[in-house]
Amino acid sequence: MPCHPARARKFLKKGKAAVYRRYPFTMTRRVGGDLQPIEVKFDPGSRTTGIALVGHFDRGKEVIWAGNLNHRGAQVKKDLNSRRAIRRSRRNRKTRYRQARFLNRLRPKCWLPPSLRSRVDNVKNWMHKLALLAPLTQIAVETVRFDTQKLQKPEIEGIEYQQGELAGYELREYLLEKWDRQCAYCGAKNVPLEVEHIQARSKGGSDRVSNLTLACTPCNQEKGNKDIKDFLKRKKKRLKKIQAQSKAPLKDAAAVNATRYATGNVLKSFGLPITLESGGRTKFNRIKLGYSKDHWIDAACVGESGSHVVIPKAITPLIISAKGRD
Numbered sequence: 001m002p003c004h005p006a007r008a009r010k011f012l013k014k015g016k017a018a019v020y021r022r023y024p025f026t027m028t029r030r031v032g033g034d035l036q037p038i039e040v041k042f043d044p045g046s047r048t049t050g051i052a053l054v055g056h057f058d059r060g061k062e063v064i065w066a067g068n069l070n071h072r073g074a075q076v077k078k079d080l081n082s083r084r085a086i087r088r089s090r091r092n093r094k095t096r097y098r099q100a101r102f103l104n105r106l107r108p109k110c111w112l113p114p115s116l117r118s119r120v121d122n123v124k125n126w127m128h129k130l131a132l133l134a135p136l137t138q139i140a141v142e143t144v145r146f147d148t149q150k151l152q153k154p155e156i157e158g159i160e161y162q163q164g165e166l167a168g169y170e171l172r173e174y175l176l177e178k179w180d181r182q183c184a185y186c187g188a189k190n191v192p193l194e195v196e197h198i199q200a201r202s203k204g205g206s207d208r209v210s211n212l213t214l215a216c217t218p219c220n221q222e223k224g225n226k227d228i229k230d231f232l233k234r235k236k237k238r239l240k241k242i243q244a245q246s247k248a249p250l251k252d253a254a255a256v257n258a259t260r261y262a263t264g265n266v267l268k269s270f271g272l273p274i275t276l277e278s279g280g281r282t283k284f285n286r287i288k289l290g291y292s293k294d295h296w297i298d299a300a301c302v303g304e305s306g307s308h309v310v311i312p313k314a315i316t317p318l319i320i321s322a323k324g325r326d
């Protein structure tokens with residue numbers, strides 16, 4: 001269990017505790033009494049994964065340790081490419097006439113490219129280490145960018161006016177990604193965008209995601225409740241593009257990511273209660289609490305307990321660099 005550095009120094013001086021590991025700093029000590037629940041939280045990223053340990057204390061939820069785990073996916077890829085070049089070259093020079101037998105490899109069902117697999121393994125490794133150092137009771141991991149289930153049932157009236165609402169926030173993030181962060185009608189970027197009904201609600205348009213897009217304020221006002229075909233009469237190309245894009249299914253590549261899915265599965269194997277969370281919720285929590293952007297802070301803000309997590313000022317993340325094995 002976490003304890004204050006001053007207390008830790010006292011224990012060490014009196015010989016009541018011994019240093020077990022320096023990074024992260026842990027001691028062994030005989031303790032009595034209850035253990036409080038500790039949640040381990042992950043925000044997997046392509047270059048860096050944020051890790052946070054959050055204690056569920058009586059006084060509230062508080063970060064007790066954090067780390068930024070830097071992956072080596074790019075290095076793995078580079079190494080494999082160089083190995084491939086060496087083998088190709090050798091085959092050309094020495095065994096040119098040997099019969100080919102390179103199509104005899106089968107890939108297992110859950111195969112991931114080695115550069116991605118290394119990220120999953122890094123997370124697994126640190127989960128294992130942390131499980132040895134702290135009495136973990138639960139896991140929260142961000143596995144999807146948007147909660148598609150929440151998006152599919154937009155029962156909220158006039159979502160666009162309730163930016164504070166989580167479902168509305170999730171929807172906005174999804175639309176921003178889907179429509180490339182620009183006005184669907186004129187292509188304006190870096191301007192405030194409003195959620196727009198492609199077919200106006202006054203004309204029977206629904207609140208479903210497939211009927212929503214993003215528009216800049218001038219376009220939104222100009223369109224009003226006109227039919228999209230009238231509004232874009234002179235822009236046939238754009239009209240076609242919008243009609244095609246609006247029908248794109250929710251479960252596209254932007255929402256689901258194979259590596260994060262694999263990470264979630266690996267963490268499940270530790271046998272602790274686990275919750276899989278969406279990135280929209282993380283960002284919503286982080287902005288509402290007013291924290292700056294960092295991987296470990298994102299990890300702390302994942303999921304339900306992230307909505308009121310306290311990050312003490314003294315916390316600095318451990319910077320971890322994944323090293324390969326020889």
Ligand SMILES: [Zn+2]
Pocket residue numbers: 183184185186187188215216217218219220
């Ligand atoms: Zn516009």
